[in-house]
Amino acid sequence: MTAFAATPEEILQELATLRAADAPTHGGNVLSYVYDSGLAAVDELAAAAMLAVQPLNGLDPTTFTSVAAMEREVIAFLRTLLGGDDDVVGTVTSGGTESCMLAVKTARENFRGPGTPRLLAPASVHAAFHKAAHYFGLTLDLVPVDADGRAGTAAMTAAMGPNTALVVVSAPSYPHAALDPVAGIAAAARSRGIDCHVDSCIGGLVLPFWPGLPNWDLRVPGVTSISADLHKYGYAPKGASVLLTRGRDRQRHQYFATTSWPGYPVVNPTLLGSKPAAPLAAAWAIIKLLGTAGFADLAASCRRSTAALVETVAGIEGLRVVGNPTGPLFALAVDTSAPADRRIDPHHWADRLKVHGFTAQLQPAFTQADGSILPRTTHLTITPVTESRLAELKNAMVQAGDDVRGVPGIEPQQTLGAVDGPTAALLGGASAITMDSKTARQVLGALGLDGGGLPAAMAPVLALVEALPGDVTEWLLTELLAGLVEPQPLPGS
Numbered sequence: 148m149t150a151f152a153a154t155p156e157e158i159l160q161e162l163a164t165l166r167a168a169d170a171p172t173h174g175g176n177v178l179s180y181v182y183d184s185g186l187a188a189v190d191e192l193a194a195a196a197m198l199a200v201q202p203l204n205g206l207d208p209t210t211f212t213s214v215a216a217m218e219r220e221v222i223a224f225l226r227t228l229l230g231g232d233d234d235v236v237g238t239v240t241s242g243g244t245e246s247c248m249l250a251v252k253t254a255r256e257n258f259r260g261p262g263t264p265r266l267l268a269p270a271s272v273h274a275a276f277h278k279a280a281h282y283f284g285l286t287l288d289l290v291p292v293d294a295d296g297r298a299g300t301a302a303m304t305a306a307m308g309p310n311t312a313l314v315v316v317s318a319p320s321y322p323h324a325a326l327d328p329v330a331g332i333a334a335a336a337r338s339r340g341i342d343c344h345v346d347s348c349i350g351g352l353v354l355p356f357w358p359g360l361p362n363w364d365l366r367v368p369g370v371t372s373i374s375a376d377l378h379k380y381g382y383a384p385k386g387a388s389v390l391l392t393r394g395r396d397r398q399r400h401q402y403f404a405t406t407s408w409p410g411y412p413v414v415n416p417t418l419l420g421s422k423p424a425a426p427l428a429a430a431w432a433i434i435k436l437l438g439t440a441g442f443a444d445l446a447a448s449c450r451r452s453t454a455a456l457v458e459t460v461a462g463i464e465g466l467r468v469v470g471n472p473t474g475p476l477f478a479l480a481v482d483t484s485a486p487a488d489r490r491i492d493p494h495h496w497a498d499r500l501k502v503h504g505f506t507a508q509l510q511p512a513f514t515q516a517d518g519s520i521l522p523r524t525t526h527l528t529i530t531p532v533t534e535s536r537l538a539e540l541k542n543a544m545v546q547a548g549d550d551v552r553g554v555p556g557i558e559p560q561q562t563l564g565a566v567d568g569p570t571a572a573l574l575g576g577a578s579a580i581t582m583d584s585k586t587a588r589q590v591l592g593a594l595g596l597d598g599g600g601l602p603a604a605m606a607p608v609l610a611l612v613e614a615l616p617g618d619v620t621e622w623l624l625t626e627l628l629a630g631l632v633e634p635q636p637l638p639g640s
């Protein structure tokens with residue numbers, strides 16, 4: 148008989164205690180990361196579907212045929228929604244990052260140019276494409292976006308060259324919810340024989356229901372692939388996205404297949420080998436439950452809430468919405484047309500919003516390749532559940548503004564000036580630092596960032612991110628995250 152180390156009840160109690168410390172996933176208090184339909188039936192069905200397929204291995208849909216059956220239906224649903232014809236095929240992946248990475252891999256394999264393949268994208272493109280370029284050995288060409296965070300057709304076209312393997316546009320972008328000019332950029336790419344990917348990871352299941360948009364999906368002839376995340380506005384648990392690709396032969400480049408080992412023949416459409424079927428089953432079940440009309444209703448709710456909140460911001464002196472956000476997300480920046488003593492720093496504002504019960508996401512200022520600066524912003528992703536909390540959220544936004552109006556934003560250099568001598572010396576110049584784990588720990592300790600969780604006020608942390616060279620920040624944040632999972636023995640072992 149197997150001896151158990153603890154009872155299931157004890158273990159689940161411990162898990163419940165751990166979960167109690169998590170940010171809330173439901174109820175609309177957290178305005179990023181989580182996508183709450185507000186419908187208990189959606190979550191209950193997803194949980195049941197996940198349980199039903201829990202033991203399956205998605206690696207082999209010839210053995211576990213339900214996996215292929217569900218995937219076919221999900222792909223067909225998305226293909227119709229995103230304007231694809233019979234020439235469009237697809238794959239369910241583990242998430243937005245994997246969909247983006249596979250789109251890049253496909254383009255790289257499809258590339259017939261003379262030198263190192265290049266990936267061309269607006270500076271606003273999701274970091275998943277930086278990762279893809281890094282993993283798959285493409286050179287990343289980033290083109291500055293305008294002050295609204297939108298890509299320009301002329302600038303993107305001018306940057307297309309003989310080694311451009313893939314052009315990426317966003318529908319919409321994550322940082323500012325900008326809908327890039329898909330048709331113009333895709334047409335320019337097409338005339339040069341370059342593939343064009345639309346990253347609609349966040350918009351793919353809501354923009355089809357947003358009225359008045361120009362074509363941005365597979366209806367645009369030059370678009371060769373598109374990504375849409377089921378675990379965002381498909382309301383599925385994490386681990387599900389769709390990548391659709393135009394042309395079966397193009398899409399076959401996405402696969403990795405080998406028989407060059409003594410084991411089973413490997414044929415993988417995605418990055419993983421063995422993989423769960425649970426997120427796919429949940430997404431499939433939700434699509435069956437909601438149907439197109441259900442998604443349209445939920446998108447309409449997001450639209451009403453987003454419009455109401457954008458209007459709320461218009462009434463908050465000193466704060467402004469960046470550009471013309473398309474979809475249920477937007478970014479807020481300081482309104483420099485207000486007198487200095489009436490301006491609102493979006494990061495101080497986000498810290499106060501948290502005190503009033505809602506967590507928004509702070510985004511640092513960003514200097515583009517041409518020297519233009521996209522100001523620091525605070526990002527809000529709106530989901531259907533927000534409509535039931537609208538009055539509270541509006542109040543919190545207004546109050547947060549009143550709390551910090553006129554309080555100057557933290558100057559990046561000011562943050563560096565505040566650190567003590569030895570730490571300042573450590574941070575004095577990237578080349579002078581020994582970028583090892585021990586030094587990073589010392590710096591994090593001196594900055595008060597080694598306590599595990601995040602500090603109550605995030606504005607100083609973001610100012611630090613703005614002040615430090617990128618490679619230093621990346622080194623420190625890597626240490627911070629790695630430190631969270633330093634091995635810790637089980638109690639009693």
Ligand SMILES: Cc1ncc(COP(=O)(O)O)c(C=O)c1O
Nearest residue numbers: 242243244273275321346348349
């Ligand atoms: C436009 C866009 N692309 C890609 C991603 C990456 O998706 P994931 O976090 O699921 O890997 C996101 C995530 O927010 C996104 O908004």
